[in-house]
Amino acid sequence: ETGVTQSPTHLIKTRGQQVTLRCSSQSGHNTVSWYQQALGQGPQFIFQYYREEENGRGNFPPRFSGLQFPNYSSELNVNALELDDSALYLCASSLDGGGVTDTQYFGPGTRLTVL
Amino acid sequence: QKEVEQDPGPLSVPEGAIVSLNCTYSNSAFQYFMWYRQYSRKGPELLMYTYSSGNKEDGRFTAQVDKSSKYISLFIRDSQPSDSATYLCAMSPILTGGGNKLTFGTGTQLKVEL
Numbered sequence: 072e073t074g075v076t077q078s079p080t081h082l083i084k085t086r087g088q089q090v091t092l093r094c095s096s097q098s099g100h101n102t103v104s105w106y107q108q109a110l111g112q113g114p115q116f117i118f119q120y121y122r123e124e125e126n127g128r129g130n131f132p133p134r135f136s137g138l139q140f141p142n143y144s145s146e147l148n149v150n151a152l153e154l155d156d157s158a159l160y161l162c163a164s165s166l167d168g169g170g171v172t173d174t175q176y177f178g179p180g181t182r183l184t185v186l
Numbered sequence: 187q188k189e190v191e192q193d194p195g196p197l198s199v200p201e202g203a204i205v206s207l208n209c210t211y212s213n214s215a216f217q218y219f220m221w222y223r224q225y226s227r228k229g230p231e232l233l234m235y236t237y238s239s240g241n242k243e244d245g246r247f248t249a250q251v252d253k254s255s256k257y258i259s260l261f262i263r264d265s266q267p268s269d270s271a272t273y274l275c276a277m278s279p280i281l282t283g284g285g286n287k288l289t290f291g292t293g294t295q296l297k298v299e300l
Contacts, residue, residue, distance in 0.1 A: 114288070
């Protein structure tokens with residue numbers, strides 16, 4: 072077990088709604104990354120937070136936003152949901168930001184379905 | 187063209203077979219290469235990582251990197267039914283600052299049959 076937990080496990084929303092997904096990192100891990108994994112695809116990097124500041128962002132629109140808290144928890148917020156946002160959302164925690172050898176430990180994911 | 191290409195499979199092999207999983211990439215900035223295993227309804231877990239061209243062995247698993255050809259492989263010897271999963275290659279550039287973003291392949295679904 073990696074010690075990274077995510078909630079909820081599954082979520083169903085309708086187009087246009089807003090959603091908040093939560094992640095609890097391993098204790099002591101200062102970095103959290105969020106990925107979107109569409110069915111049959113590999114995870115795509117959304118953004119990374121290091122010590123509560125955004126530390127890199129992938130090709131996702133601003134309606135994807137995040138927060139990281141001092142207690143090793145974090146959130147991914149998505150506004151104005153679209154059908155294509157249906158995916159498995161993964162968070163990954165790692166010890167320190169920027170280190171290429173910094174192993175990312177993934178949680179089990181939240182499966183979001185947008186109707 | 188995707189930065190990382192991976193044959194999605196599915197790949198079905200008998201128990202005990204040698205499995206070869208492959209990825210190609212186009213971005214020369216990628217210097218750090220990883221293989222993740224993802225079981226159904228689980229998050230990816232890191233199997234192996236390597237920086238340099240050549241082979242790296244860990245038990246039944248061998249990772250191979252050929253930077254000149256932009257080609258990486260994962261070999262699984264004596265495959266077991268418990269190896270049945272989706273295998274994802276992932277890559278990252280070496281960054282001097284923050285944000286070690288991983289770029290993943292699409293994953294290859296492997297089934298090892300008794």
